[in-house]
Amino acid sequence: MWLLAAVCLSCLLGGAPAQERATFRRGNNSGGRCQYTFIVDSPTDASCPGGSDREGLQSRLALLEAQVSHLAGVEASITVEGSQAALQEKYAKIVAERTQLLRDKEQLDIQVRELQQEVQRLRARSCQLPSSPGGQRAPSGSNIFSHLVSRAGGPSETAGPTDASWQFGRAAYQEFKAEVTELPAPRRNQKGDQDRCGELESVGDPETIHKVDGISGKYGVWLQDPEPVAPYGPKTVWRLDAVGADVRQLFAYEDKQQLSRGFPVKVFLLPQPVESTGATVYRGSLYYQRRHSRTLLRYDLVSETVAVRRDLSHAGFHGQYPYSWGGYTDIDFAVDEQGLWAIYSTTKAKGAIVLSLLDPHSLEIRRSWETNIRKNTVANAFMICGRLYTLASYSAPNTTINYSFDTATSQGKAIAIPFRNRYQYNSMVDYNYANRKLFAWDNFHMVSYNVQLRDPDNI
Known part of the structure; x- marks a missing residue:
């Protein structure tokens, strides 16, 4: 040591x-x-201030707290700055939206002023108002367009047309024009029509005539009368939007051009609601099935009254025997060179298609045929020259006309004629022998097809 x-x-x-x-x-x-x-002595500390280890820890802790406080203050300032930037951005958006709303309001104000000026000009006209179909003039002081809508309840009921693109100034002009220029169409030679008859050979590609806006235009009926009655002519287009619980409005257009523009010359309010897409127009009358019943109605388009009502005995209705696409298409009216037909089924027929040739005036059955094809297995059906033709599919883009039944021989057969569903939801197909076309309603679109018939001399 x-x-x-x-x-x-x-x-x-x-x-x-x-x-x-x-x-x-x-x-x-x-x-x-x-x-x-x-x-x-310590090489780093010249002197000891006399503090203990606890005091040193407390001083270090105080130093750390100061640094944390400093960092927290920096972060808070950053957060505040970010919030201010977001608020400024939202404020800028609100200002921009307010500016756009003000511009829209100015445009609407301009349109309102223009409409008011147009109404004043129409009221200031000195010409006489056009007569109503019944020969009575609109009462003085009444709305100049009130006669455009026909209601079964009498003059006390008023309503306006609901076509989405209807503009009342132009519609009045169209009605006036139709009243002064339309002439009665000559009746066609029935024998001549039958001479031209033959089996269906081909169907052309669909031509789109008009697209309907709004859910009510999903499916419906549009057609032309092959034998019109004055004041309506062969170019007059008839339209029913069949979507809805209470379908009553029938639109009349001067021609296909006015249909595409959305300007009806007249709107009828039917006394009984329509069931589905089986209606047709023939010889100045609308033929249709009353909703939730097997009752057939003939509505005279000139007198604007129900001329005949008759039950179709034993016919299924409201979803008993519809086409494959549904839509309560139990009873389907059709017109061809031989007259007015009803396409339907009965319990006795066990769902097979039944054809009945009807008297167009009284709706009495002249003769009936029972086919061997079930109605709910086909998408739609139509008549040409006394022959029934059925469509295989309503949704397949490229399908076929798959069956034919000849009432002259009471024989049916399978066929395969190409047919296009361009918009893939075809809910109505009808034939017009006056212009040799099929009219169809395909998923909001009104389309037509040219048809080619086989020459009977070359069969």
Whole structure:
């Protein structure tokens, strides 16, 4: 131990710098032994402020808290700046929307002023108002367009046409024009029509005539009368939108061009609601099935009254025997060179298609045929020259006319004539022998097809 103490002492006393930083002393401890003690200053701390380890930890903790507070303040300032930027962006959007609304309001104000001026010009006209179909003029002071809508309830009921693109100023002009220019169409030679008859050979590609806006135009009826009665002519287009629980409105258009523009010359309000897409127009009357019944109605378009109503005995209705696409298409009217037909089924026929040739005046059945094809297996059906033709699919883009039944021989056969459903939801197909076309309603679109018949002399 003495040797070790001597070495330590020599090391401490070996240099001047060490002497300045170390002290040495000797003394007895409590046990009476000799004890040597030396103290060396820290190389980093010149002096000790007298604080304990706890005080040092507290000082370090205070320093850390200060740094954390500083960082939190920076983050808060960043958050505030971000919130301010978001608020400024939202405010800018609100200002832009308000500006756009003001512009829209200005445009609407301009349109309102123009309409008011147009109404004033119409009221200031000195010409006489056109007569109504019944020969009575519109009462003085009444709306100039009130006679455009026909209602069964009498003159006290008023309503306006609901065609989405109907503009009443132009519609009045169209009605006036129709009243002064349309002439009665000559009746066609029925024997001549039958001489032209033959089997269906081909169907052309669909031609789109008009697209309907709004859900009510999903499916419906559109056609032309092959034997019109004045004041309506062969170019007059008839339209029913068949979607709805209470379908009553029948639109009349001067021609296909006015149909595409959405300007009806007249709107009828039928006294009984229509069931589905089986209606047709023939010899100045609308033929249709009353909703939720097997009752057939003939509505005279000139007198605007129901001329005949008759039940179709044993016929299924309201979803008993529809076409494959549904739509309560149990009873389907059709017209061809031989007259007015009803396409339907009965419980006795067990769902097979039944054809009945009807008297167009009284709706009495002249003769019936039962086919061997089930009605709910085909998408639609139509008549040409006394033959029934059925469509295989309403949704397939490229389908076929798959069956034919000849009422002259009471024989049916499978065929395969190509047919296109361009818009893939064909809910109505009818034949017009006056212009040799099929009229169809395909998923909001009114389309037509040219047909080619086989020359009977070349069969």
